[in-house]
Amino acid sequence: MPTMADVARSAGVSVATVSHVLNDTRPVLPHTRQAVLEAVDALGYTPNTLARSLVTSRTRSIGLAVSAISNPYFTEILQGVEATALDAGYSLLIADPHDDPAHERKVVQLLHERRVDGMIVAPSANPQDLVAYLGRHAVPTVLLDRVLPTGDRPTSAPHLDQPSPDQPCFDQVCAENTGPTARLVTHLAGLGHRRIGLVAGLAGLSTTSERITGYRQALAAAGLGHDEALVVSGNSESAAAERATAALLSLPAPPTALVTANNAMTIGALRALRRLGLAVPDDMALCCFDDFVWADLFSPRLTAIAQPSREIGAQAVRVLLDRLAAPDRPARTVRLPCTFVHRTSCGCPEDRDEAQGPRPDGPGGRTEPSALSEKGTAS
Ligand code: HPA
Numbered sequence: 001m002p003t004m005a006d007v008a009r010s011a012g013v014s015v016a017t018v019s020h021v022l023n024d025t026r027p028v029l030p031h032t033r034q035a036v037l038e039a040v041d042a043l044g045y046t047p048n049t050l051a052r053s054l055v056t057s058r059t060r061s062i063g064l065a066v067s068a069i070s071n072p073y074f075t076e077i078l079q080g081v082e083a084t085a086l087d088a089g090y091s092l093l094i095a096d097p098h099d100d101p102a103h104e105r106k107v108v109q110l111l112h113e114r115r116v117d118g119m120i121v122a123p124s125a126n127p128q129d130l131v132a133y134l135g136r137h138a139v140p141t142v143l144l145d146r147v148l149p150t151g152d153r154p155t156s157a158p159h160l161d162q163p164s165p166d167q168p169c170f171d172q173v174c175a176e177n178t179g180p181t182a183r184l185v186t187h188l189a190g191l192g193h194r195r196i197g198l199v200a201g202l203a204g205l206s207t208t209s210e211r212i213t214g215y216r217q218a219l220a221a222a223g224l225g226h227d228e229a230l231v232v233s234g235n236s237e238s239a240a241a242e243r244a245t246a247a248l249l250s251l252p253a254p255p256t257a258l259v260t261a262n263n264a265m266t267i268g269a270l271r272a273l274r275r276l277g278l279a280v281p282d283d284m285a286l287c288c289f290d291d292f293v294w295a296d297l298f299s300p301r302l303t304a305i306a307q308p309s310r311e312i313g314a315q316a317v318r319v320l321l322d323r324l325a326a327p328d329r330p331a332r333t334v335r336l337p338c339t340f341v342h343r344t345s346c347g348c349p350e351d352r353d354e355a356q357g358p359r360p361d362g363p364g365g366r367t368e369p370s371a372l373s374e375k376g377t378a379s
């Protein structure tokens with residue numbers, strides 16, 4: 001393997017000059033720079049990042065631990081993380097904790113042992129061990145999608161209510177959940193529905209509790225009573241949502257409209273409806289949290305909340321890089337607004353103009369930034 005010294009000898013310059021050219025650490029005369037790059041090319045030199053890491057104690061790598069990587073929501077997040085990290089000169093090490101607390105703790109330790117400079121983690125519903133590990137080892141970390149309470153939000157994880165040495169405050173990046181879910185419920189109530197069901201996600205995730213809060217707030221605002229029987233758990237996945245939807249439909253007074261709290265659960269709910277021979281929207285109106293590329297290919301086309309998934313990933317990297325640059329800065333939570341994509345599964349008629357085809361930038365539908373999103377970014 002050619003070394004930097006070989007490059008220096010071949011270009012007739014010092015090793016320091018080679019280093020300045022390759023790392024852009026000091027201006028170098030154009031013809032000298034050219035000679036170095038030609039020597040690099042001719043010798044087939046590649047920098048030894050391991051050797052550099054030993055000197056700098058930095059690996060210029062980020063560990064990413066997100067579950068359900070095959071879910072389009074998380075795949076798009078991954079794309080945002082990857083592109084932004086690459087732009088900043090960082091590579092990624094990726095792990096899937098499978099939403100299992102023990103596995104989560106293990107993969108995060110493995111990433112840490114590989115000496116990633118920082119981590120981006122979508123925590124499981126029981127992240128105590130994870131949080132303790134990250135805190136104990138002071139790993140610069142951004143929590144993604146599922147956030148820990150910062151004191152200003154309701155949560156179904158009361159054991160995490162108070163920050164403690166074991167639960168340090170983390171930087172966090174997520175989407176708005178409460179307002180956008182309320183937007184769906186308000187829309188259905190406006191169409192005259194009085195019994196609106198919710199297929200909710202996995203208990204213990206902030207996304208689940210915030211979406212339930214949004215559902216309840218909108219029912220109250222519409223003057224509709226709250227019937228606990230209309231909220232069922234789909235565990236954030238399709239099969240459980242299918243069972244939960246079937247249970248809702250077998251109630252003595254079933255709902256006339258459904259809100260599904262993520263894309264996987266929308267699929268499950270649609271399966272249950274089809275099995276029972278029920279048509280959307282005539283027998284059951286449907287509004288979904290999560291838009292995805294096929295959402296306007298369903299018949300009817302799905303009225304949905306679109307999350308800024310790619311931007312969530314990109315923003316998580318930016319927040320992590322800020323943290324690496326200024327380790328003592330106060331932790332912050334960044335919440336990104338969602339978009340209401342109005343199609344026809346809610347029971348609204350097809351808009352001729354909309355039916356012409358998809359928007360250039362995504363699935364067709366009339367979009368409207370979620371009016372209820374509280375702020376683009378917040379501390
Ligand atoms: N969180 C938020 N949105 C989602 C998820 C999740 O875990 N899965 C699918 N959409």
